[in-house]
Amino acid sequence: MSIPAPRQTSSYAVISLVAGILGWTLLPAIGSICAIIFGHMARGEIRRSNGQLEGDGLAVAGLVLGWLATALWLIGIIFFIAIIVFFGGLAGIAALNS
Known part of the structure; x- marks a missing residue:
């Protein structure tokens, strides 16, 4: 009787989750972009592994x-641009009325 080999977790899935957490804490822009990229890479890798890799939930969480x-x-x-345009327009109207 042979014991099946344990499935490994995709490294990309773990990186995606960690980057997603970093995207909300220490590295907002870079972490979020990395989470998206590595999450998609992980899901593709897991699909192509024919059941040898797991971690789809981690990848989805990172995504x-x-x-x-x-x-x-x-x-x-x-929102920031809209506020600038709004107040810039108000300033322009005030300048024309003076």
């Missing part, structure tokens, strides 16, 4: 953290 942080950054940048 979710990365995409959420990226979306919040984009929303924040758009």
Whole structure:
């Protein structure tokens, strides 16, 4: 009777999760982008491994953290630009009325 070899966890999946956490803490932009890239790489690697690798949940968690942080950054940048345009427009109107 042979004992099946234990499945290994994808290194890319672990990197994706760690980068996703770093994207919310110490390295906001770089961590989020790395989480997205490594998460997609991990899911592809796991699919191609024919059951030899695990860690799809880790990869998905890294992807979710990365995409959420990226979306919040984009929303924040758009909001910041909108505020600048709004107050810039108000300043322009005030300058024309004086």
